[in-house]
Amino acid sequence: MKNTKDKKLKLPKMEGFISALICIVCGILVGFVILLLLAAFTPSIPVGEALSGLGIILGGPFASGSGADVMTAIGTMFFEATPLIMTGLSVALAFKNGLFNIGAPGQYLMGTAASIITALSIPTGGSAFAGFIVWIAAILAGTVAGVIWGMIPGFFKAFLGVNEVIVCIMTNWIAANLVSWIFKGSRYLNVASGHTAYTLKTSVNGVAAPKLGLDKIFPGSNIDISIFIAIAMAVVLYIVINRTTFGYELKACGSNRDAAKYAGMNVKRNIMLSMMISGGLAAMGASFFYLNGNIEFAWETYSSLPDTGFNGIPVALLAGSDPIGVVFSSVFLRYLGKGGYNLAGYTGFNEYVSDLIVAVIIYFAGFANFIRSYFPEVGAFFRRIIAGKGKKDADTAETLTAKGGENR
Amino acid sequence: MRNITKRFPGIVANDNITLRLRRGEIHALLGENGAGKSTLMSVLFGLYKAEEGKIYKDGKEVEIKNPNDATALGIGMVHQHFKLVEVFSVLDNIILGAEETKFGFLSKKAARKRVVELSEKYGLAVDPDAKIEDITVGMQQRVEILKMLYRDNEVLIFDEPTAVLTPQEIDELMIIMKNLASEGKSILFISHKLNEIKAVSDRCSILRKGKYIGTVDTDKVTKEELSSMMVGREVKFAVDKADANPGKTVLEIRNMTVPSKIRKRDAVHDVSLEVRAGEIVCIAGIDGNGQTDFVYGLTGLAPVSGGTLLLNGKDITSASVRQRMTGGMSHIPEDRHKHGLVLDYTVEQNMVLQRYFEPEFSDHGFIRFNEVRKYSDSLINEYDVRSGRGSLTAARAMSGGNQQKAIVAREMDRKHDLLIAVQPTRGLDVGAIEAIHKRIVAQRDVGCAVLLVSLELDEVMNLSDRILVMYEGELVGELNPKTVSVEELGLYMAGAKRDNMKRGEDKT
Numbered sequence: 001m002k003n004t005k006d007k008k009l010k011l012p013k014m015e016g017f018i019s020a021l022i023c024i025v026c027g028i029l030v031g032f033v034i035l036l037l038l039a040a041f042t043p044s045i046p047v048g049e050a051l052s053g054l055g056i057i058l059g060g061p062f063a064s065g066s067g068a069d070v071m072t073a074i075g076t077m078f079f080e081a082t083p084l085i086m087t088g089l090s091v092a093l094a095f096k097n098g099l100f101n102i103g104a105p106g107q108y109l110m111g112t113a114a115s116i117i118t119a120l121s122i123p124t125g126g127s128a129f130a131g132f133i134v135w136i137a138a139i140l141a142g143t144v145a146g147v148i149w150g151m152i153p154g155f156f157k158a159f160l161g162v163n164e165v166i167v168c169i170m171t172n173w174i175a176a177n178l179v180s181w182i183f184k185g186s187r188y189l190n191v192a193s194g195h196t197a198y199t200l201k202t203s204v205n206g207v208a209a210p211k212l213g214l215d216k217i218f219p220g221s222n223i224d225i226s227i228f229i230a231i232a233m234a235v236v237l238y239i240v241i242n243r244t245t246f247g248y249e250l251k252a253c254g255s256n257r258d259a260a261k262y263a264g265m266n267v268k269r270n271i272m273l274s275m276m277i278s279g280g281l282a283a284m285g286a287s288f289f290y291l292n293g294n295i296e297f298a299w300e301t302y303s304s305l306p307d308t309g310f311n312g313i314p315v316a317l318l319a320g321s322d323p324i325g326v327v328f329s330s331v332f333l334r335y336l337g338k339g340g341y342n343l344a345g346y347t348g349f350n351e352y353v354s355d356l357i358v359a360v361i362i363y364f365a366g367f368a369n370f371i372r373s374y375f376p377e378v379g380a381f382f383r384r385i386i387a388g389k390g391k392k393d394a395d396t397a398e399t400l401t402a403k404g405g406e407n408r
Numbered sequence: 409m410r411n412i413t414k415r416f417p418g419i420v421a422n423d424n425i426t427l428r429l430r431r432g433e434i435h436a437l438l439g440e441n442g443a444g445k446s447t448l449m450s451v452l453f454g455l456y457k458a459e460e461g462k463i464y465k466d467g468k469e470v471e472i473k474n475p476n477d478a479t480a481l482g483i484g485m486v487h488q489h490f491k492l493v494e495v496f497s498v499l500d501n502i503i504l505g506a507e508e509t510k511f512g513f514l515s516k517k518a519a520r521k522r523v524v525e526l527s528e529k530y531g532l533a534v535d536p537d538a539k540i541e542d543i544t545v546g547m548q549q550r551v552e553i554l555k556m557l558y559r560d561n562e563v564l565i566f567d568e569p570t571a572v573l574t575p576q577e578i579d580e581l582m583i584i585m586k587n588l589a590s591e592g593k594s595i596l597f598i599s600h601k602l603n604e605i606k607a608v609s610d611r612c613s614i615l616r617k618g619k620y621i622g623t624v625d626t627d628k629v630t631k632e633e634l635s636s637m638m639v640g641r642e643v644k645f646a647v648d649k650a651d652a653n654p655g656k657t658v659l660e661i662r663n664m665t666v667p668s669k670i671r672k673r674d675a676v677h678d679v680s681l682e683v684r685a686g687e688i689v690c691i692a693g694i695d696g697n698g699q700t701d702f703v704y705g706l707t708g709l710a711p712v713s714g715g716t717l718l719l720n721g722k723d724i725t726s727a728s729v730r731q732r733m734t735g736g737m738s739h740i741p742e743d744r745h746k747h748g749l750v751l752d753y754t755v756e757q758n759m760v761l762q763r764y765f766e767p768e769f770s771d772h773g774f775i776r777f778n779e780v781r782k783y784s785d786s787l788i789n790e791y792d793v794r795s796g797r798g799s800l801t802a803a804r805a806m807s808g809g810n811q812q813k814a815i816v817a818r819e820m821d822r823k824h825d826l827l828i829a830v831q832p833t834r835g836l837d838v839g840a841i842e843a844i845h846k847r848i849v850a851q852r853d854v855g856c857a858v859l860l861v862s863l864e865l866d867e868v869m870n871l872s873d874r875i876l877v878m879y880e881g882e883l884v885g886e887l888n889p890k891t892v893s894v895e896e897l898g899l900y901m902a903g904a905k906r907d908n909m910k911r912g913e914d915k916t
Contacts, residue, residue, distance in 0.1 A: 243774050244773045244774050244775065248757070251753075255751070256746075256752070258746045259750045259761070262739070
C-alpha cells in the first residue's frame with residue numbers, strides 16, 4: 001500500500017520532467033530550422049554546416065576539441081552555472097510565494113559590489129587563513145546587500161500594495177547606477193595595468209574561493225568550491241519549501257493569499273521574507289562568481305544589467321520552480337552556452353544562435369503547460385508511457401478507460 | 409443522451425446514464441453533491457467528452473466536441489458562476505461572440521432591437537445599457553438567459569440557478585422559466601432544492617453516485633419520495649434538537665462598526681450582540697446587508713472602525729486572525745474557494761491550514777507528515793469527505809459539497825469555544841445539510857457557542873435558538889424562532905419592520 005502511494009506522489013514530478021524534455025527537443029528542432037535558414041541565406045556558410053553546427057551546439061563542452069580543452073570547458077560550464085543556480089533559486093523561491101522576482105539582476109549587482117569591496121578592503125596580510133575568513137565575510141556582505149535590495153520591493157508589495165515587478169525594475173536600474181557611482185574613480189579599480197574599466201581581482205588581497213583541487217581535474221578553468229555550495233543551497237531550499245512549516249506557509253500564501261490570511265498566516269511578513277531570501281540568494285550567486293579570485297568586474301553597469309540575473313527566470317521556469325530542477329536547468333543552459341561558444345569558433349555562425357535556441361526552449365516551456373491543460377489526451381499519452389503500458393495502474397484515468405473499453 | 413459514461417481518476421462520474429428531454433418541458437436533474445449532475449451537463453455542453461454513449465437531438469445523432477458545437481445545435485447553458493465581462497454593458501455582453509458587423513464595425517442597432525424584443529417577450533426586464541458590475545446578481549442571471557435566447561438556443565441548461573438568488577429573485581426566475589417553456593424552449597434544470605423542483609419542473613430525473621435512478625413526473629411524487637430517491641434513504645427535514653441551555657457569555661460585541669470598502673457609509677453600523685455557550689444565534693438577512701463585512705470584522709479579516717469585541721472576556725478588538733483562532737474561534741467561511749481552502753493543496757494540507765505549526769504537526773519547524781496524514785484520514789473518515797484519492801486528493805479536484813465537508817470537519821474538530829458558521833450548507837444536498845445541521849446542534853449541546861449567518865430561511869428557522877435580523881448593516885430585530893412566523897421574519901429582512909434594538913450598554 002505504501003509503495004503505491006509513493007508512486008502516485010512521484011507521477012506529477014515525472015510529468016514535469018517529461019514536459020521539460022519535450023520543450024528542449026522542440027527548441028532544438030526549431031533551432032535547427034533557424035540554423036538551416038541562416039545557412040541558406042548566408043553565402044559564406046555552406047548549407048551542410050547547419051547539421052554540423054547543430055551537432056556542436058548539442059555537444060556543448062564536449063565539442064571543444066582535444067581532451068584537455070574539453071575538461072577546461074566542462075570546468076568553465078560548472079563555474080558559470082554556479083551564479084545561475086543561485087539566481088534561478090532566487091526566482092524559483094519568489095514564484096513559490098506568487099511573486100515575480102525580476103529584480104534578481106539588481107540584487108546580483110548589489111551583491112557583486114558589496115562582496116568585492118569587502119574582499120578588497122579588509123587587509124589579509126598575505127595569510128591564507130585571513131584570506132579564507134575574508135572570503136566568508138565577503139560572501140556574507142554580498143548576501144546581506146542582496147537581502148536589503150530584495151526587501152525594498154518586498155516592502156512596497158506587502159505594505160503599500162505596489163506590484164513587485166515595477167519596484168524590481170526600478171531597483172534594478174538604481175543598483176546599476178549606484179554600483180557605477182561607487183566604483184568610479186575608487187581605489188578598487190585595476191589602474192596599475194590600465195584596466196580601468198574593471199575592478200581588481202580579489203586575489204590581489206589574497207581572497208579567493210578554495211579550489212579543492214578542482215583546478216587539477218579541470219585545468220585552465222575557474223571552477224571552485226562554490227558550485228558545491230550552490231548545489232547544497234538548492235538541497236536546503238528544497239527541504240525548506242517541501243518539508244517545513246515556513247515552506248507550507250510560503251506556498252499557501254503564493255497559491256491563495258485570502259485563504260492564508262483566513263488561516264491566520266502573516267501574509268505581509270511572508271512576502272517580505274521571501275523577497276529578502278530571494279534577494280540574498282541572487283546576491284550570493286554574485287559573491288560566488290566574483291570572489292573566485294580570477295574574475296574582474298566590469299563596473300560600468302549603468303547602461304546594462306547582468307544577464308545572469310535575468311537568466312534566473314528561464315532557469316526557474318524550465319525547472320518548474322523546483323530547486324533541484326534549477327541545478328539541472330542551470331547546468332543545461334550553460335551546456336548550450338558552451339555549445340554556442342564553440343559554434344562561433346568552428347563554423348561561420350555566431351554564438352548568439354545558441355541564445356536563440358535557449359529562448360525558443362523557454363517559449364516551449366510555456367507552450368508545454370498550454371498543451372497539458374488544453375489537450376489532456378497529450379498529457380495522458382505521456383503519463384501512460386511513464387506508467388508503463390502493460391502495467392495495471394488503476395489510479396490513472398487512461399487505464400481505467402482502457403479497461404472499461406474491454407469490459408463492454 | 410443515451411448511455412453516457414464519464415470517468416475521472418478514481419471515480420466514475422457518470423455511469424451509463426440516459427436522459428430524454430422533451431420539447432417545451434422543464435426537466436429537473438436532481439442529485440446529491442458529486443452525484444454527477446454537473447458532469448453530465450458538461451458532457452452535453454461539450455466541456456467534457458464522454459468515454460461512452462451517444463447524444464441525439466431531434467432524433468439525429470450529434471457529436472458535441474466543444475461548446476461551439478453545442479451552441480450551433482441550439483444548446484445553451486447558464487453556469488453557476490456567470491461568465492460575464494464586468495465592465496461591459498448588458499448589450500455588449502449579450503452580443504459578445506455573436507456580433508454583427510458592418511464593414512468591420514459593430515452594428516449594435518439591430519442587436520439592441522432584438523434584445524429589447526426578447527426581454528419583453530419573456531418578461532426579462534433588463535436595461536441593455538447598464539454595466540454588469542452595477543446590476544444585481546439576479547439581473548446578471550437574466551443577462552445570461554438573454555445571451556442564450558439571442559443565440560436562438562432551444563435547449564437551455566440551468567446549473568443550480570437559484571444558489572445565488574434571494575427568495576424574491578427565485579420566484580421571478582421560476583416565472584421566467586415557465587414563460588420560456590411555454591414558448592417551446594426545453595429547459596434542463598439542475599438543483600438539489602426540492603421545493604424549487606416541485607414548484608417549477610414537469611419531470612425530474614434523479615442521479616445518485618453517478619448512477620441513473622429514474623425519471624418521475626414531478627406532480628405525482630412527494631418531496632419525501634424525491635429526497636429518498638436522491639439520497640437512498642429517508643431524510644428528515646426538521647432538525648431534532650432539545651431546548652437550548654445557555655451558559656456563560658462567550659462572545660460579546662459592543663457597538664461594532666465596520667467601514668465599507670466600496671461605499672462611503674459603514675457596511676456594519678453599531679452592532680451589539682452576545683452569544684452564550686450552548687446556544688445557536690443566527691444572523692438572518694437578505695444577501696448584501698452587511699453580513700459579510702460583519703463576519704470579516706469579527707474574525708479579523710478586516711479592521712473595525714469602532715466598538716469592542718470580547719471573546720471569553722478577553723478583548724480581541726485588535727487581535728490578529730491567529731490570536732483569535734487560538735483564542736477559541738472557529739470560522740466556516742462564506743466563500744470556500746476564496747478563504748476556506750488552498751485549492752492547489754491536497755486535502756491533508758488543507759486539514760491543518762491553521763494548525764500546521766502546532767507541536768502535534770510540526771517538530772522544530774519541520775512538518776510531521778505522518779501525523780498530518782493520520783489526522784486527515786481520521787477527519788475524512790469521521791466527516792465522510794468523499795474524493796478520488798483521500799488525503800492526497802487536490803482540493804481543487806473535489807466536488808463543492810465535499811470541499812465544504814472538509815472545511816466543516818476542520819473547523820469543528822479544532823479546539824474552539826465559538827463556532828462562526830457562515831452559510832455552512834451553501835450548495836449542499838439535503839443529506840449533507842442534515843448531517844451538518846446535526847453536527848452544529850451537537851456542538852451547541854456540548855457547550856459551544858454558535859453564531860450562524862445564513863440566507864436560507866429554512867435553516868434560520870430550524871436551527872437557531874435566537875434570530876437577529878440584519879438590515880443595511882444594522883440589527884433591526886431579535887426574534888424567537890418558536891413564535892415568529894416566516895412572513896414576519898421576511899418583513900424584518902426586507903426592512904419593512906424594525907424594533908429599537910437595545911444598544912450595547914455595559915450590563916455589568
